[in-house]
Amino acid sequence: MGAYRCQNHYRRRSYACVLFKATLRDTLLRAAEAKLYEVYWSETILDEVSRNLVSTGRTSAEQAERLLAAMRQFFSEATVTGFEYLIPSMTNDEKDRHVLAAAVKAEADAIVTSNIKDFPDRALAPFRIKRLSPDQFLVYLFNENPEAMTRIVAQQATQLRRPPIAVKEILDVLAADAPQFVALVRPRLNPSEQ
Numbered sequence: 511m512g513a514y515r516c517q518n519h520y521r522r523r524s525y526a527c528v529l530f531k532a533t534l535r536d537t538l539l540r541a542a543e544a545k546l547y548e549v550y551w552s553e554t555i556l557d558e559v560s561r562n563l564v565s566t567g568r569t570s571a572e573q574a575e576r577l578l579a580a581m582r583q584f585f586s587e588a589t590v591t592g593f594e595y596l597i598p599s600m601t602n603d604e605k606d607r608h609v610l611a612a613a614v615k616a617e618a619d620a621i622v623t624s625n626i627k628d629f630p631d632r633a634l635a636p637f638r639i640k641r642l643s644p645d646q647f648l649v650y651l652f653n654e655n656p657e658a659m660t661r662i663v664a665q666q667a668t669q670l671r672r673p674p675i676a677v678k679e680i681l682d683v684l685a686a687d688a689p690q691f692v693a694l695v696r697p698r699l700n701p702s703e704q
Contacts (some may be wrong), residue, residue, distance in 0.1 A: 515616045519603045528644050529559045529572045532568075533666075533683040534548050537648070538622070542585065546651050547700075550616040554608045556581070590616045603628035613639055622647045624687065648691035659691075 529535045529551070560574040569577070579643040582589065593608075593615035600607035600614075606628040613621050620696040621629055629641040642650070652659040663684075667677040677699060685692040 528622050528687075529555070530562055531687065533680060533681075534644055534687050536666055536683060537662065537680075538644070539585070540666060541579070541648075541651055541659065544658055545660060546655060546658060549585055549588050550590050550612065550618055551588055552593065552608065552612040555576065555612065556589075562597070602630060602633035610634070610637075610639070620647070643687075645688040645690050648688045649694065652691055652694050656694070656698065660695055663695055664699065 515655060528538060533611065539549070556578050560571075560578055560687050563569045563574045563577075564571050590612040593611040596611035596614055597607045600610045602610050603625075606625065609621060609623070610629065610633065614637045618639060620642045621634070623629060624644060626641060626643060631641070634641055648659070663680055664677055667675050667680045670680075681692045681696060
């Protein structure tokens with residue numbers, strides 16, 4: 511799946527709920543765009559993201575569809591299909607079995623999720639898939655390539671224009687889901703950006 515193999519343990523990722531929050535989603539997708547890992551999802555996961563974005567009032571149905579269309583287009587190899595037959599054999603939380611089944615089908619190394627309890631080790635171990643929180647995953651990416659991850663966060667701020675957002679604001683928002691990652695990035699930025 512990735513340009514890298516060998517010692518890099520978590521190159522193939524499947525996503526669950528981490529696509530919901532805009533800033534976290536943007537950081538993760540920018541890292542995938544930079545080829546720091548390969549991202550996988552299913553249409554079921556994307557439908558869930560869309561439904562939750564709309565039901566919470568974060569976006570309109572049209573905005574959610576534009577977002578997902580852009581994600582599908584930009585990451586055209588990310589969508590996993592043909593995993594449905596695996597769902598009944600998954601032993602994790604019933605509502606998230608489709609996520610694990612898609613990860614198994616994609617031969618993912620890890621599932622990045624905030625719903626840790628829905629993916630117990632005993633359910634993942636037979637497939638050699640790890641469960642990582644967004645913070646664990648971003649710390650891993652930072653440790654593998656601190657310059658790239660620092661640059662990704664800085665560029666994220668400079669490229670957001672409606673409304674403009676400072677790097678400090680990006681980090682403040684990310685700190686809710688990835689406090690250790692933010693603690694690693696802050697010292698690498700200019701003092702005015704921290």
